[in-house]
Amino acid sequence: MMKLLTTSALCAVLPLAAMAADKPETLKIGMTTFLTGPASVFGVPARDAMDIFVANLNAEGGINGVPIEVTYIDEGAGAEALTSEFRRVAQSGGAEIMLASISSGNCQTIAPLAEDLQVPNLMWDCGTQRIFEENEYDYVFRTQGNATSEMLAAVAYLLKTNPDFKTIAVVNQDYAWGRDSWDIFHTALEVMKPDVEVVGEFFPKFGSPDFSTEISRLQALRPDVILSTSWGGDLDTFVQQSFQRGLMNTSTFVLPLAESSLERLGPSLPAGHIVGARGDHYFLHPERRDDADFQSFMEQYKEATGDIPVYSVFHASQAFAAMQAAYEKAIADNGVDWPSEEQLLAAFEGLEFQGLGRPLYLREDNQGVESQLMGTSAQTGDYPFATLENIMIFDGDGLLPPIGETSIEWIKGLDASFVDTLQVETYDN
Amino acid sequence: MNLTIFLLALFDGISYAALVFIVALGLTLIFGVMRILNIAHGSLYAIGAYATVSLTGFFLALGFSPIFAFPLMIISAVLVGMLLGGPIEWLLLRRIYDKPEVLQLLVTFAVFMILEDAQRLVWGTQPYFQASALQALGNITLFGVTYTVYQLILLPLVAIGLLFGLRFFLRRTVIGKLILATTEDREAAQSIGIDADRVFLFTFIVGAVLAGLGGALASPTTSILPGMGADMIVLSFAVVATAGLGQIEGAAVAALLIGLGRSFAVYVWPEVAVLVPYLIMVLVLLIRPQGLFGSPVARKI
């Protein structure tokens, strides 16, 4: 309702405001990303990828002849530095559009700030589903899925591939993501497979260097399935220590973020464990790996960094693609050289765009609808690390609650038949 | 809680305590002798780990056997002590021994900040993992739970070895006695011809080597990544303060208390595991402000 009111209010002033803007010399954008701190395992690859996207587009003449210039803001420098830098770049720095951020906590801080500053903001990587479920925004868009779609895909894949498990334990990082993702996963499991028993819940502190005690306990408990939505160094340490002590032979691990650790884990991630990627993000994406744009980017990225890209690179590609698509759509729709802010915002409504994965679109509540790729680890010998087999790509539409409903309430109303309602494509590898 | 679980928690606690003790040992030695609480100790720990991973990776790539990882740990630790510990004492700390405590602390805090970024410039942001040393020793299974020999047996042995080695060194060797004399009364020591500057330099290097060794020994068990030093330093502060500043045996007891407290908490009430070290520290300090083994400081009037 509020939304409707604001939209009609916008329409009322539109005749005055809808004049095209002057074409700027450069399109300045600001991007917050972790350059320091543990989450720089995502932030630095995303920045490296962004540099490539920008260079490629500028080589083609930019957007309608306007080249792009990115300013990066370090999320690792603390919340004060982040908010003051965000403002500086958005206001005196002259950035027309902002991309923020990786951390869900930072998204919660920045979303209302962007709204107040009236600067369009693309939430390019943070996962919390709360943003659009608890508030409405006119200037904030999310160019990817959220925790709900990511966790539901993991539950669905687990139920499809291991229908008979009886016990589960969880080892998540102790912060919002670790807690929220377990809430969603657990709630979904309760309605879709009520006979499963949760035998252990561990939330070791974020950045924990040692999981020995948790692993001893897990070996004594012997759960069929162990879930961990951890990432970065925490996930690496947990998987390595579990591997060293044989825990991976007795339990099936469900690791919804392990795509980002495949290369680092090397041979320590044995075959038969479930791996996710926070979207359809995989350097051997079965539907995209033969496409020319995909291949040429993979080569460019490998050349620039020496690594394979992880999901944050795909998320950056989606945000970049959404921005480019919105500008081009606004220019075409209005027949202008350069869109005004209102024209740009209007272009984001229902926008369709495609990064390195499948095409995505934005819902009416500004939430992106993103397909989810899940797979099972395999050590094939083609790479010095685990790759995926039995890959399923779930269509994003069925994985999000209807607009206006909160995730947990919606999931509570689901049942075991949910898994069969999902659109899914399956690939051997 | 049955006996099996009790024993499992005990094993986990001991192997964790061993590692914490090795790091805290260097910190408490430096404090005991020089009265400086070295915040940069955490960075030296992290750099010791990074250096070990890099060296091990390099030599394994040349085709050396994984068992070479062990001497490389010692080499990395010594490198950290000589190349970082030495210059820190010689160029920075030496200038501020006569300054108030707070400035000394802040100098080490500044070094900590500088080294945190320096690590990232050298090793980047991606986590490293290099477990060949640990894998070389294999596993043992107790009560159906698999442990690594490295964590369950080697780390505690090294910790005990260092504890007795350092005791022997301080009490039975000439250099050790010189250090103790300087600790007792710096001016008196100088008046009988002890070169206090060299004693301090030597002590700081030994402390830094111990920090580096802690990192080197931790490296096969954990991901090496930016920020690992900041966590370790608070934990070893807790150990050192609980023990009584400068108390070597006390540090062993305090590390055990904290290690066991933490592992039992994971079995009984995992939510409070992270609180345990600080709770122990506050409880001990409230009852015995000088720490478990510390002696009350005589007040100078």
Place this chain on the structure above:
Amino acid sequence: MLDTSQRSAPKLSDKAGGLRSTRSLLTLAGVLLLAAVPLIAPSMQLLINLALAKGLAVLGVTILLRAGQVSFGHALFFGVSAYVGAFLMASMPQADLILVLIAGVAGAAISGLLVGLFVVRYRGIFFGMLNLAFSMIFWSILEKFYHITGGADGIRLARPTVLGMALERPEFEAVLFYLSLVLMVGLGWFTLRWFASPVGQIFQTIKTNETRLEYLGLSPKRVLLSGYLLSAALCGVGGSLMAMTQGVVTPEYVWWVRSAEMVFIAVLGGAGSVRGAFIGALIYEIVRVYASAFAGDIWQLLLGSFLLIIILFAPGGIMGIADSVMNRRSKSQPTNLGEDAQ
């Protein structure tokens, strides 16, 4: 400087009196310059507001430095106050800014009393470590009891009303900015008066000669406790302002690095100096933000080097440098630096 800062003021010579009025003029000019920031450099407003909030907390640490005590856990009170504000706003969405501030400061003062009762028995490194331990316990609780505290992501603090009016962000930020400025001047002046008061004088004696206090029949613990309370309350003011400016509170408010940062700023500004606390905070924030903006991922390195240079070459901090420059200018006899640094 540290060693001398607590000495009672010597009789001012005419020249020193002239110096003092120069300093008052400079202070006035500085405050006026700050007051003009929203008009002349609006992009700096938020940054300076954060620095002022931090400066108030640093002032709390500075007070303890006057008694020769260093707390490595004062972020505790900073955080307590911020979280009290956040909980209040969550349960009373229409709460007024003044109420949030008062509740936060009261929370900080109460926790300051509870912690203070224990820690005033200790001195030196033990005082510092105990404070650290208490702050780390609070930090662990904030991180751990996720369903109440929001864990590491913290809690959002909605914008409070101001005297019953719901303001938009720009107006609210202007109110906060000038409130911070007024609090800086008011509380800074109050702290200077407190140092000059009998209790304040006795408080500063703890640094040099605590035993003498006992001979005089005074209880150093009670005196230290009163200073501790004041310092906790000041940290509370800073924390509350910071929380309202940021709109979010996280356990990072209490993390030991933040406590160390406060001591760092106090020494940077000139340990024991009231003006130095704010000047230090301003310089620190500006260096930090611009270093992280323009030197990417080496801002810690730059900040650390900056600190080293100050400690090694200008241990009197920025106020020490400023005063020696002014002394040379006015060609007065070298007065007591520490006294000037106030």
